Amino acid sequence: MLSFLLENWSLVAVALVSGGLLLWPTLVGGAGGGVAPNEAVRLMNREKAVVIDVCEPAEFEAGHITGARSIPLAKLEGAKELPSNKNLPLVVVCASGMRSRRAVAQLRKAGYEKADALAGGMKAWREAGLPVETGAR
CATH class of the missing domain: 1.20.5 (Single alpha-helices involved in coiled-coils or other helix-helix interfaces)
Incomplete structure (x- = not known):
């Protein structure tokens, strides 16, 4: 041998x-690799997942997932916009998927065990032909 x-x-x-x-x-x-866009849609429709967009406000206004909550990564810790029910699934999204993975780590540390990043971020969402809305919320 x-x-x-x-x-x-x-x-x-x-x-x-x-x-x-x-x-x-x-x-x-x-574990931070995230969920594919089609899996994120399933989580949103069947499990009432909350979409958390951790992009900066200008990026969010340029295009985001319909119904997403804008919470920039720097303001994520202790944000009031986070759901009080920590058992809800969270889909965390940013432009490419890098910031959302960091956000998922923070959220899991805060007790949101069902937080997952959107693999590929908004880029993957758009490539999948899924709806995007613009403007601030």
Whole structure:
């Protein structure tokens, strides 16, 4: 076995690298990888999920999910706009999905165990052809 590994070290390296590349999205995304837009719609329609948009106000006005609550990431902790029922599912969204993952970590720490980021953010939502509304709320 050891002689095989030594004689074929380049094949072993290629196998390890390709395996790592296959696992990378799972490892990086982890629990914060989020829900796909179609799953977010299901959560909103069937489980009454609340959509929390953590974009800055100007980004929110430029386009957001219909019915989303605007709570910029910097103001998320202790925000009055968060639902009082911590058992409700939350779909957290931003432009690309990066800020929403940080927001999910904060929300889970605050007791919102059913908080998930929208994978790909508003970019993925738009690409899925789902409705977007503009203006402030």
